[in-house]
Ligand SMILES: Nc1ncnc2c1ncn2[C@@H]1O[C@H](COP(=O)(O)OP(=O)(O)OP(=O)(O)O)[C@@H](O)[C@H]1O
């Protein structure tokens with residue numbers, strides 16, 4: 265039978281000069297979309313191996329895109345370094361530090377988020393642009409058809425026919441920022457889990473950050489001020505307005521993602537999470 269652990273051991277031993285399989289130890293990490301592995305060398309965490317699975321396609325997760333993104337951005341010091349991509353695995357460096365968790369949405373997290381986001385948004389685009397309407401269409405295919413109503417289909421059509429906000433500034437974006445994807449390191453905040461990353465409007469990234477974490481207006485204003493102070497964008501008013509323009513699209517994306525995840529996993533939590541959005545839309 266296929267043994268992920270020994271496959272990874274020999275993969276690393278072949279790729280890292282001077283490294284022997286017996287110096288490695290592997291720990292499975294159960295994520296949302298499959299089992300990743302932490303790989304330790306001499307009992308020190310060194311790498312993370314993520315599987316490449318067909319079920320990730322429907323979510324818009326492509327490891328080759330994630331890998332190439334990490335190659336382009338890792339010099340900025342806010343992400344893991346890419347190490348290896350095979351037809352079955354993507355391997356990147358392990359980030360040593362503390363997962364920020366609940367502190368993400370509090371004062372102590374905001375400066376780090378603003379500074380690291382500004383560093384990311386100053387990089388040139390990577391060449392993988394987010395196609396939001398295509399993602400809406402893809403996600404609709406992946407959900408339980410019995411949950412679709414005529415009102416929902418009409419809403420979906422309205423989103424597909426609408427004109428998207430014009431970009432303020434296109435930049436590499438993480439797009440899945442929350443406390444479990446933020447690691448506090450000695451002198452900066454690093455982001456992990458770049459699987460949804462693509463080039464996007466900086467205001468779209470900020471709208472995802474605000475809506476995905478259910479931030480209130482006070483937190484939004486606080487983060488925006490720090491983002492502007494750190495040199496993220498000069499016209500605060502324009503940025504605020506553009507974030508508000510993106511929010512309905514972000515809400516709809518979140519609904520579709522919860523529904524897709526419900527269909528894939530039948531985990532009740534996804535139904536609980538999407539219910540307020542469904543009620544808001546009256547669908
Ligand atoms: N590069 C990294 N450095 C340090 N810790 C990491 C790194 N990548 C992941 N982790 C930790 O390992 C855990 C598992 O990671 P993994 O990305 O496989 O799962 P996940 O984020 O829960 O779900 P998903 O399957 O959607 O990616 C993360 O929650 C995080 O705590």
Ligand SMILES: Cc1ncc(C[n+]2csc(CCO)c2C)c(N)n1
Nearest residue numbers: 324394439440460476477517518521
């Ligand atoms: C462009 C883009 N597409 C899909 C997702 C996935 N996603 C949508 S909502 C959500 C959780 C709640 O915010 C997650 C993980 C993303 N982040 N960005």
